[in-house]
Amino acid sequence: MTPPAEKPSLPVAQAAGRWGEEVAADFLARAGYRILGRRVRPDRRDEIDIVARKDESLVFVEVKTRTSEAFGRPFSAVDQAKRRALSRAAVRYLRQLNFPKLYYRFDTVEVIGTPVAPPQVRHIENAFPFDRRLMLGQ
């Protein structure tokens, strides 16, 4: 009695992450952001969780989900390596668009909780700057 063939479910952590991204996207949309893309991969290396637009700003969003803050806040996991990876991805993304005349920034959305209870969401605008090593003259 084998179950019907279906997509294998994600590991627990990844499932939580996907749920967090949903919550974050909803949150941003309600805050007036236009969601341009989810899990954007400008090339094969890096992934940007959410690309959104509000007014003149193009925002690259990193979503961090945790069930609790017992082991530190989610944002603390966005370390130098992650920032660099995001900067790299953002530069590639911008290059594909031929560097539109907009303001760019990196935001982080922290999602704390589990699907059973209303999660806590924190939006950190301009959470970190572009990695200097990837900065292009403008």
Add this chain to the structure above:
Amino acid sequence: MLSRVYSGVVYGVEAIGVEIEVNAGHGDPSVVIVGLPDAAVRESKDRVWTAVLNSGFRPPMGRTTINLAPADVRKEGPIFDLPIAIGMLAASEQASLPTLETFGMAGELALSGEVRRVRGLLPIVMEMRRLGKRGVLVPSENAEEAAVVAGIDVYPVASLREAMDFLSGGHDIQPRQVDIGALCHQEQEHADDFADVKGQESAKRAIEVAVSGGHNIMMIGPPGAGKTMLARRIASVLPPMSLEDALEATRIHSIAGTLKSHQALIASRPFRAPHHTVSDAGLLGGGAHPLPGEVSLAHRGVLFLDELPEFHRNVLEVLRQPLEDGQVTIARAAATATFPCRFMLVAAMNPCPCGYRGDPKRECRCTFTQVQNYRSRISGPLLDRIDIQIEVPAVRYQDLSSIRRGDSSATIRARVYGARRVQQERFHGHRRVTCNAGMGAKEVQAHAPVSAAAQELLKMAMTELNFSARAHDRVIKVARTIADMAGAEVIGPEHVTEAIQYRSLDRNLWV
């Protein structure tokens, strides 16, 4: 968009105008400062960012480039916080500031957006006036100091918000004004008075002569005789400063940051008493970007060096050139600065290491070599520049317990004014010489006629007391002052006698 704001940077005693260009462009939110900023200027980025947020404005969303021109002059200090913040807000079009370029400004920002006082405001405001600015925005704590400059409106601002409201025309600020004439002629209050000093009448007289003629003076005496007490009271008998002198002194104190909050002018002559551990840079001025030292802070006032032989040898030696030239040039790799330092030197020392040589009551326990060593710490060339050398003996009990009070500072001051007025008339038209102490050989010839009887005395002094030719000239200069105090046109024998008294070290009385 691009905005331009004007400020200045202190360079020696002058200021150089600095144009601050701020461009708010697209891209990521970051701030770049170019144009030779030092650490304090580069840090202003973070102060300004936070102050802008806390004042209810938004920092620019994109890339902000700040250029400080001219690019070849080093910019130092937190002076540029306020202009950078205003430039940022103007460039990011958060307010329309049509008159921005007609103003100069300077000020440090607190994280809250408050404007803090800065050093060197006076020369900067003068430079802004030279550049034809209509007004300057200055920290309100410094406003009085800036308001001394005539011909430019000085607007005190307490916060970034207030400055923005003013520039956008929403809020009027009354320009700060000070009546410098009144400040200058104010009678000075002094805590110490010569009437408090019991006995020591001859030392008091010598000090009066020194102050009257602007002569440098050295007091030699045992511990506890009252040398320091006397020196501290010199400030209370100094003649008033002219407005020009006061401005010069204020400029130096503005650069050094030693003006008190809301102090407009150094209206009374400065009295500086550095400790004998002072370094040569501390005394003369120094630093990578030279700041004035004690000699310049004492400009137009008194420099008091207590325990003269205890000063480091190199410190005393570097004092010679500024004593002679009335200015000091400090050359460093980054910059060279010249600060004026015309001061009256007052020095005090003990006659020997133990302090009791020549004391009638106590025995001196120093060996001859010790005394020689102690004395030799003060070199001949330095001693030569001290016109008056007097002994200040220990006070006798009768003097100490007597209720008779000597002349008060006010009385002495009145006499000093009189003697100075005579000298002012005499040296009217001379550019360099302002008092008897400043006379060169030529002026001595012209202005110090000596009577025949006095000539005789001088001749005796030179032969019998072995006075050098230089000591001879010094005696005449001091005699000139004494004659001025007595209202005499020609120097008489009594004046010369007294002047000879004031050459203790030449007379070798107690070696």
